[in-house]
Amino acid sequence: MDGISVFLNQDMSPEQEEYIRQAHRSGFTGIFSSLHIPEDDASKYKERLRTLGTLAKERSMKLMIDISTNALEKAGFSLEEVEELNTLGVTGLRMDDGISNQTIAELTHQIEIGLNASTITADDLQELQELGADFSKIEAWHNYYPRPETGLDAEWFAAKNQWLKQYFRVTAFISGDGERRGPLKRGLPTLEQHRDVHPLFASWELKNQGYCDDCYIGDPRIRACTMQQWQQFSLEKKVILAVHKVSDRCRSMILRPHQNRQDEARDVIRSADARFRAIEAILPENTVTRQVGAVTVDNQKYQRYMGEIQIAKRTLPADEKVNVAAEVCQEDLPLLNLITAGVSFELVEKKETNSLGVNK
DSSP: OEEEEOOSSSOOOHHHHHHHHHHHHTTOOEEEEESOSOOSSTHHHHHHHHHHHHHHHHTTOEEEEEEOHHHHHHTTOOGGGHHHHHHHTOOEEEEOTTSOHHHHHHHTTTSEEEEETTTOOHHHHHHHHHTTOOGGGEEEEOOOOOSTTOSBOHHHHHHHHHHHTTTSEEEEEEOOSSSOOTTTOSOOOSBGGGTTSOHHHHHHHHHHHSOOSEEEEOSSOOOHHHHHHHHHHHHHOEEEEEEESOOGGGHHHHSSEEEBOSSOOSSEEEBTTGGGSOOOOOOOOOOOOBOTTEEEEEOGGGGGGTTOEEEESSOBOOOTTEEEEEEEOGGGGGGGGGOOTTOEEEEEEOOOBOTTSOBO
16 A cells, blocks of 8 residues: 655645545555644644545545644544544544553554554563454554654664564655655655655565555655656556657657566666567667666667667666667666566656646
8 A cells, every 4th residue: 555645734725635636546545644733723633634534535545643642632632532533534543652552452443553663562562462452453654754864774674574564564654756844854754765765666665675565655745757657656567767868869769668578687677579670770879888777779780689778777888789879867767676577667758847746
């Protein structure tokens, strides 16, 4: 499961509603929010949560709310009346460390519970079992870390999750690459190494190397182009790569869908059928060093390999038989890791956008 974050520090705008709709269309099935945001007029929490809950219910999206006893009461709710939260569309509560295991155990029979994945111990699990908690209603949720240098270590994270997965689903956060939450605006990742990397790659790495089940974007937004990439990969397992410095002579050859060969190469991604298409003679051009992300086309000096299209996964030397025809944009380079054997990918020319992700 993938999810987004929607915070309650302001009224729901039409742009925010459209973002939620777009996220749902792109394969996101969960929303995370928090009642920890300071707000003088506590009544605004309830109305904003009602609006968010309605949007979530309309799309059958999970809605997990981060709470503490004080924040919940300030917003006009109570742990003794969880049914009201259910009615609003809240499907789960991520519990603050200050809430007792006794209360948590009782709540598991009324609503889904998220425990702090980073701090839960074996003693906590034993106590919850003794208190009769319904473990089928419990998940383990990691924190996000707004301050640089405080995110979790990847090896510790993976080891912790291997233990947690014996009992629960595990959820973690990644940074967004659009609007970032203040005041620091340095991203909201669980792992420090993911603070400024492509969100789709960070999600893939959490699940494939971090033993994580679910991934939520901690920040308020991702870019429109990232949302498109997420949709293609989550729904079709197709990787969209933005490229620039495209050769006019090779434009039609490379700006199209491709598929990596099933016999995966060490050094390059190989377009499976490229050289078997009918093409004219390809003359040597721009036969320079192939940096990581270089999109190449074999020229006529490679004889029967002429027309083969590759993407360099590591720096390779210049070859008079290989033209460098484009370059994968820097921010998309991590996505090369997603293109394993048989995975489809498409090369699209990068377009300049404004801060809202709208083409100029």
